[in-house]
Amino acid sequence: MTFRTRLLLIFTMAVAAAVGVVELVVSSRARQAFEDMEAKRAEALVTQFNREFARRGMEVMRTVESIAASAAARDIAISPDASSYVDQAAALAATHGLDLLELVAGDGAIVSSAEWPARFGYKEDWLATEPDWQARGAFLKREELPDGVALALVAVGTASAGDRKLYVAGGRLLDREFLSTLVMPAGMRVLLYRNLAPEFSPSELIGAPGPAPGAARLKSLIEQVARERRDVTATVGRGAEAETFHALPLTGYESGLLGVLLIGSSRRDLVELEASMLRTAITVAAAGILMGIALSWWATARITRPVRRLAESAGRVAAGDWGATVEVASADEIGQLAGAFNRMTHELVEQRDRLVQAERVAAWRELARRLAHELKNPLFPLQITVENMQRARESYPEQFDEVFREGAATLLAELSNLKQIVARFSDFAKMPAPEMEPVNLNRVAAETMKLFEGQLAKARVRASTELDAALRPVQADREQMTRVLRNLILNAIDAMPEGGTLTVRTVAPETGARLEVSDTGQGLTPEECERLFTPYYTTKTHGTGLGLAIVQSVVSDHKGRIAVESEKGKGTTFRIDLG
């Protein structure tokens, strides 16, 4: 991954993260605001319900009291036979707008019942348990009706005539009609669960429009309220269908839990708001990311262009172009880096020039030393021979001819030696340009090894040839490559004075060819390896030190590479890779 791509990713992620954080914060704040608003609305509705409940209670109480205070109630109370009043409650309930009304004699027997006319004569003993019904006010009560059980807001009044008493128990059903009187804000609804059965019954959950659908999902909430007898708030459902319910226990006569009021607030608005915010955030994020990409593209281009130029220049330096420079376009860190790079390459060039100069001087010195050394060896016998010949001419004239013959032979031999030395130096100086042709290195290796069979045997070196049949011909100068291989083999033989194994190996890589020459000699130190290809450098006591220099020169002329691996005491391997 390029530096520019990394920068681009970092910018893009930064923009996306920033948008995400903003969205989270805004969403969280909006949710909190919604929750607060919902809580306030629920609180207002609870207050409204309590107020309406109290108002209805007062209304029922007043109505019941008025009935109890009426002449009709008094007539019933004083009547010795109340049987003729069996229909009275229904008429009074209709007149006074009550859903329920029972006229009960002092002994607890129902005289007349509006909600269940057939119950005349049945006992309502609970009426005698409360000493002051007026102080008790209205209360919730479970009422049995012909078609089931209902929940009602009930009040009790008493009509007295002498020692006779008539209870007037009347009320209003807590039903859909009651719920419909509660003004609900949009998105909210009120449900009433009538806790009239021992087990949870979905049909007892009603709303203003009728039975509440999906009552089963409120079961656990209702049961919790019934169990704990306290207000409970819970969210039911998921997604846009979710509702937050504030549930209140409704206790009734004798403190029993007769109902649960549930004020539901739809979370659809919140979900839609969140969805809208999410859509906006995604849009903004997408736009931000696109803008971020564009900006980061531009910014990274500005940042990475000089870096890229620096990298290119560094590459050129690595490739050998030490004169490569970078344009300094700014005074920032990148500009300073470019300036430092330019100074570095300038220093490198100067140092290279100085090094070349120094090496050239060193080479000349080395050459002079070598030449002096090489020439001094044959010159000394020449001097001795000439001196012998002079001494014989003066002191032993009779032996001069014989001395002369021997001296002449020695002189000729040493002169030949001098000539050979000069020729070797001349050869190194006159290294010709390679004449490229397809060359089968396997064949070159095999033929060369054959030439050295005798010499290898004499040196007690075992020859091993490992030639890769898959090796394809490479473009090379056959003669020069033969010379390279010869030099390496000679070098290997010299490295194994006690004998050993010489291995010539060819390898067919994906492209080009590889030639390896390994010996099992004493090996080289890392320092020796570094200087191995320096002209006139040798670790041997004989030789000119030009063999490996010639090898490297040939390989270099073939655009190839030569490397050496060596481990002290184990041997050395020269590896040549061609095109």
Added chain:
Amino acid sequence: MAGAATRPHYGGTLRVEMREAFESPEAMAPPAGFVLASWEAGRRALYTADESAAGGRPYLDSIEIQMGRPLRDQSTDLELGKADVVELGPNELRRQIAGRKVWSSSPVRLMALVFGPRVEDERVREALALAVDRGAIHSVLLQRQGEISGALLPQWLSGDAFLFAPAFDGARARSLATALAAPARTISLAVSDASLRPIADRIALNARDAGLVVPVSAQSVNADVRLVEVRMASSDPARALAETAADLGLAEPSRSDTPEALYNAERALLDGFRVIPLFHLPRVFGAGPRVKGGPGITRLGEWHFENLWVEDRP
């Protein structure tokens, strides 16, 4: 002047209202001394005075009968002067209407629960028979009209109705109902006459206390038990028993020439609780202030309008 106003005289039309709605004139007993002049099935009948009646021409020129009129409406019509003679139920009797005369027959109407063939388990029938609190119904809903009875024939007719004394035993009824399978504890009660609905509701409430579920409806088709009224049209006990058994869908009673035989025949009809007699009720009519003479009904509750006349002047 007042004495002159109440003197019998010829002329006028007597407006009569009744609950029943007959489809043919043969189904309705015509008022003696009058002949049918026009007939609208189920709605209206007009009878005119028979000039050649055996006992002499009635005072009234005609009798206009409106059929299918609810008891409450009849009472209202009587109060408003739209009707001269109406039937009165217990509720209507409680209303005090100025100038109204009340004619009551002997208890000639049998109110009873009649089980259909589907209710095969005698325990169900007995449980319902024991659950009904006749006393409360009689004192409140019937305003103590008639008699509580466990017999098919009224006491005045058979003389042995007291031997069929009804029993109210809620505990025994509950015991019988508890032993029943749940589906058998539900029996539908039909009451086609709306005026009997309060009684049916009370019976259902009594049955509920005993552990029976008794939904009440006006539909008699497929009902398990019906609340019915049967009217005695004969003062001959054996004949009345036979007619009553026929009306209730019971088997024809055995020949009963003696009181013992009559008792045994009646006992046989009641065994198995296929019929649960509840009350024997009189026929009660109210007559408006226009109507003079009377009483306008016989002991059996039949119309007896020959000696009535109407006074149109205030």
